[in-house]
Amino acid sequence: MTPIDANPRTAWTVAALRDRPDWIFALDDRGRRDLAAAVRRARDPAKTPFDYRRADFDLGAAGPVIARAFAEAQHGGGIALLRGLPRAELEEAEFELLTWAIGLHAGVARPQGKASHYLSRVSDAGTVYRSAGGRGYSSNAELDFHTDGADLVALTCFNAAQSGGMSMVTSSVTAYQHLAAERPELAEVLHHAVPFSRQAEQAPDETPWYLNPIYDVAEGRLHSRWNRNRVTSAQRLEGAPPLNALQREAMDVLDAILRRPELMLSMYLEPGDMQILNNHVTLHSRTEFEDHPEPSRRRLLFRLWLAPPDSGRLPESWRAAYRAIEPGVVRGGIVGQQQDAARRAFEASQAQDLGMRLAS
Numbered sequence: 001m002t003p004i005d006a007n008p009r010t011a012w013t014v015a016a017l018r019d020r021p022d023w024i025f026a027l028d029d030r031g032r033r034d035l036a037a038a039v040r041r042a043r044d045p046a047k048t049p050f051d052y053r054r055a056d057f058d059l060g061a062a063g064p065v066i067a068r069a070f071a072e073a074q075h076g077g078g079i080a081l082l083r084g085l086p087r088a089e090l091e092e093a094e095f096e097l098l099t100w101a102i103g104l105h106a107g108v109a110r111p112q113g114k115a116s117h118y119l120s121r122v123s124d125a126g127t128v129y130r131s132a133g134g135r136g137y138s139s140n141a142e143l144d145f146h147t148d149g150a151d152l153v154a155l156t157c158f159n160a161a162q163s164g165g166m167s168m169v170t171s172s173v174t175a176y177q178h179l180a181a182e183r184p185e186l187a188e189v190l191h192h193a194v195p196f197s198r199q200a201e202q203a204p205d206e207t208p209w210y211l212n213p214i215y216d217v218a219e220g221r222l223h224s225r226w227n228r229n230r231v232t233s234a235q236r237l238e239g240a241p242p243l244n245a246l247q248r249e250a251m252d253v254l255d256a257i258l259r260r261p262e263l264m265l266s267m268y269l270e271p272g273d274m275q276i277l278n279n280h281v282t283l284h285s286r287t288e289f290e291d292h293p294e295p296s297r298r299r300l301l302f303r304l305w306l307a308p309p310d311s312g313r314l315p316e317s318w319r320a321a322y323r324a325i326e327p328g329v330v331r332g333g334i335v336g337q338q339q340d341a342a343r344r345a346f347e348a349s350q351a352q353d354l355g356m357r358l359a360s
């Protein structure tokens with residue numbers, strides 16, 4: 001019996017998205033002006049990001065458009081593209097703060113790694129992706145199809161690469177349907193938990209690896225978590241159960257399905273674009289890229305991981321990764337090793353502003 005997602009919009013193909021461009025949202029001049037003004041009014045270089053509250057930023061005419069884009073990613077097809085952020089009007093630090101401000105309105109930002117940072121600079125910092133502690137966002141490598149570590153990921157583009165850096169997104173629900181139709185025994189295998197590495201970023205109360213299935217169901221909705229790099233890394237960690245041949249085959253076939261042209265949406269993010277993905281129903285990747293020689297033109301995206309207020313229940317098997325699975329709870333992220341009082345106070349105030357509960 002194939003579990004089909006309760007929301008049929010998540011089971012999209014490339015042709016379906018091209019037929020209904022209702023996942024693409026564009027800001028007009030007024031919305032753009034309002035955002036630029038909001039950032040300039042609120043910006044105080046003496047503040048850290050954690051010092052800002054959502055009430056500090058009036059998004060003006062852009063507010064409803066941004067809210068619709070986030071709703072489409074979360075409750076619609078799992079993907080949204082928002083175009084026309086005021087890139088030309090803002091300097092890098094202002095654009096970074098704009099990303100943060102949008103996040104303050106959309107959910108509680110989640111930490112993203114060992115340094116417990118809540119807003120990532122996605123650029124080539126020379127990281128080796130295929131190492132025990134490797135992360136893709138700080139490398140220029142081609143990435144495996146994967147899910148990020150929170151309910152939603154939002155990526156704003158400040159600079160595109162000189163070449164490459166194409167963004168690819170596939171519906172994990174559609175991919176599952178193809179796998180289940182073609183190789184039902186392999187689809188079944190992906191419901192069994194496999195070890196995922198924490199890439200040496202674990203918090204003091206976390207283990208170096210944890211078990212998570214690649215697919216599971218909660219409240220009639222199919223959820224996916226997949227990251228070959230982390231599953232491969234975990235195989236070298238002490239105590240992690242080895243993968244069997246059938247599991248490896250299931251992962252290989254899944255990865256091949258994800259890259260089928262009729263399922264894999266490819267796009268280049270342009271400066272001023274924001275891509276929003278629901279990690280439970282989409283998988284994403286990007287191609288290798290080459291930077292412009294001038295430092296000021298190097299590829300630069302800002303990345304937020306968010307726990308939105310109106311989230312649904314996650315599968316019980318997601319608990320190790322998300323630390324909580326209950327609806328409307330602040331969950332997900334990579335807590336990392338620098339969690340401190342300022343970060344905890346930020347999470348508490350954001351949760352309060354959004355009517356959310358903190359994970360106990």
Ligand SMILES: [Fe+2]
Pocket residue numbers: 146147148284
């Ligand atoms: Fe990612």
